[in-house]
Amino acid sequence: MNKKDSKSNKNGGRIITVTDEMRNAMKAKGIDDDEMLSVGEHTLRRRPKNKILKSRRDAKIKTSIFIEADIIDNVRERAEKSGTSFETQINKELRQNFERDSNPISYAELLQNEQFIGTLCNILEARLKRGKRAA
DSSP states (O other): OOGGGEEEOTTSOEEEEEOHHHHHHHHHTTOOGGGSOOSEEEEEOOOOTTOOOSOGGGOOOOOOOOOOHHHHHHHHHHHHHHTOOHHHHHHHHHHHHHHHHHSOOOHHHHHHOHHHHHHHHHHHHHHHHHHHHHO
């Protein structure tokens, strides 16, 4: 979307008309549906800097950081596989990491997890086979 896709209104906002073609072009660039405006007209106004958002979770803050190249490559690959944008993937993985850290799994929960038990059995069987060959 650019300025020619919008017009100003008398309240200082911009009226943007979103079409199916625009949404399809954004999807082709890897932008998720939940990050796009729906088809139709939308009035956008700048939020005053001193106005507090109701939810920090919904706030998007531009920042600049240095991230190692291999990490960027890994996140880009994951984003491509899941069909999301690079920024969405970073947010998703950071949020999962924070939520996992704030809700650590207990040993009792692990012992009730069938996937964990299956993986543990496979590892133990492989170690036992290696031990028998060495003897």
